[in-house]
Amino acid sequence: SIYSALKKLFSFFATSEETTHNFQKVVFVPFPTKDSYCVAFSTGEKVINGQKYISTSMPSTPNPTTGFLMLVKEEDVIESEYTVEEAIQFIISAGIVQPDLKPEQKQLGEQNGSI
Numbered sequence: 001s002i003y004s005a006l007k008k009l010f011s012f013f014a015t016s017e018e019t020t021h022n023f024q025k026v027v028f029v030p031f032p033t034k035d036s037y038c039v040a041f042s043t044g045e046k047v048i049n050g051q052k053y054i055s056t057s058m059p060s061t062p063n064p065t066t067g068f069l070m071l072v073k074e075e076d077v078i079e080s081e082y083t084v085e086e087a088i089q090f091i092i093s094a095g096i097v098q099p100d101l102k103p104e105q106k107q108l109g110e111q112n113g114s115i
Contacts, residue, residue: 023041023042023043023057023084024041024042024043024044025041025042025079025080026039026040026041026042026079026080026082026083026084026086026087027039027040027041027042027054027056027077027078027079027080028040028077028078028080029056029058029070029072029076029077029078030072030076031058031068031070034076037078038058039058039080039082039087039090039091040056040057040058040059040070040072041056041057041058041059041084041087042054042055042056042077043055043056043057045074046071048071051073052073052074053071053072053073053074054071054072054073054074054077055069055070055071056069056070056071056072056077057069058070059088059091061091061092061094061095062091062092062093062094064088064091064092082099083099086099087099
């Protein structure tokens with residue numbers, strides 16, 4: 001029923017331990033064009049016609065209970081250093097709450113002149 005499906009969905013987002021377990025990694029995927037990226041969660045892999053795809057859940061902002069399920073070619077997925085909790089805060093806050101840069105990210109940014 002619709003009620004049981006919604007109940008499962010809300011409980012999934014309500015318990016961070018369960019969410020962390022189900023979302024394997026935080027990734028960046030090209031959306032809506034190849035030149036822009038969205039935060040998404042890697043949820044598995046699928047091979048289609050010999051090509052490896054990553055299944056991703058891309059929640060919408062500021063309501064993460066809606067969004068998109070996308071199969072993205074593996075080479076188009078960029079892995080993130082964000083934790084699942086950091087990514088959820090980033091999404092819900094519409095990018096206002098940004099995760100702290102890890103020391104290696106700061107060093108790379110300074111080398112590239114982007115910080």
